Amino acid sequence: LPRKRKSSKRSSNHSSADLPLAPVERLIKKSGAERVSESAARELALVLQERAAVISAKAVKLAKHAGRVTVTEEDIKMAR
């Protein structure tokens, strides 16, 4: 019988605008973690995506307010 792909859960977690889990896992290890569960990386990715959405929505408004269609570094800095 064909075995289920081990990556199926991970893949199904990925929409078109998700953060990839490997760099998020590396960030946790950079802070001193010896091992990181996959669900831990997924949870942190969700937290970061929520924060990104809040900042980005504000930055888009700031860009429009300034008459631009391009979101710039300054918009992000003002929105954070």
Next chain:
Amino acid sequence: LPRKRKSSKRSSNHSSADLPLAPVERLIKKSGAERVSESAARELALVLQERAAVISAKAVKLAKHAGRVTVTEEDIKMAR
């Protein structure tokens, strides 16, 4: 004369534990941005990495406190 690689700035921004810029740019676009400057994506990546570092450091402490070497989803949830 050989031309400078356009990606040099982007590459030099990448340490071993950085978030890749393309997914961060997609997150900004998901919030309604028509265009996103490269420096905007880089700035948001920095903001997210700072937040990841704060949460991860706390999660590592929580895991150790619980006698584990693996950082789990629960550690991240408690640390956020």
